[in-house]
Amino acid sequence: MSRRILIVDDEPLNLDLLSQELADLGHVTENAASGADALKKMRGFDPELIFLDYQMPGMNGIEVLREIRRQDKNLPVIIITAYGTIERAVEAIKTGADDFITKPFDPEHLAVVVKKALERAELKSEVEFLARELGGRYRLIAGESKLMAQAVEEAKKAANSKSTVLLLGESGTGKEIFARSIHEWSDRKSRPFVPINCVGLSKELLESELFGHEKGAFTGAQQLKRGKMEMANGGTVFLDEVGDISQELQAKLLTDFSRRESSNAWAGISPSPSMCESSPQRIVIWKRQLRAAPFVKTFIIV
16 A cells, blocks of 8 residues: 655655665655755645654754654654664654664565554554544444334444445434444444534535545645545545535535545545545435435435
């Protein structure tokens, strides 16, 4: 899987060598010749991993690492140096580095270091996301009536499907609990459950929430943003109160659902490899009459 990797080193030759090694592994790289340059490029490039030289003029690697950790505690950072000592390695790890490697790089060892750093970061991100979203509030549906039993049976069938699920019902009838239960009953339960409240969002903001945007895509878009479809990555996207958005945007959403694609075409950016590999299931809440009637066939209705 291709990832965005920022390389920070004041030696042009080292930048070129490491950039080529990482490109050979299939990754996209961006180079920075100083700590200040790296912090600036972080905002536009949005790296998923940083290689950071220990010894640089101006801000050294440890100082840059401290600033990175103030901005993002989870972004994986690997310290690189030509002078590998136990003291430096301990200092780097204590400051928040994920790993510490010495120059020159062995290609096989480099590949292992990159793979492990990215895997640890992804696992940590998923655990924190799930803990934050599910917290102590999650519970499965309880009820003994015949109608409730029928609803639960239909919801469990929907959980085993890859189709978009439409939940209909008035406010306060437990639609979100059903949505979370469908996610928990499915084989996607180990992946994120990502809720999006559609009420009050403009077309541009909703598109940005779903699919992300490029820097400068619209007024106020000051940096690259990942969409929640990408964050879900094989899990479930929960769209709350889709009936409150414009009919035009409803039609666009439903068309996207019918295609079963995770496309960032609306936002003008290309989908990441992770999005293409595992499209999330969509669960939609609708308390009003379905306005885009031709698309009813798109849904499993619960």
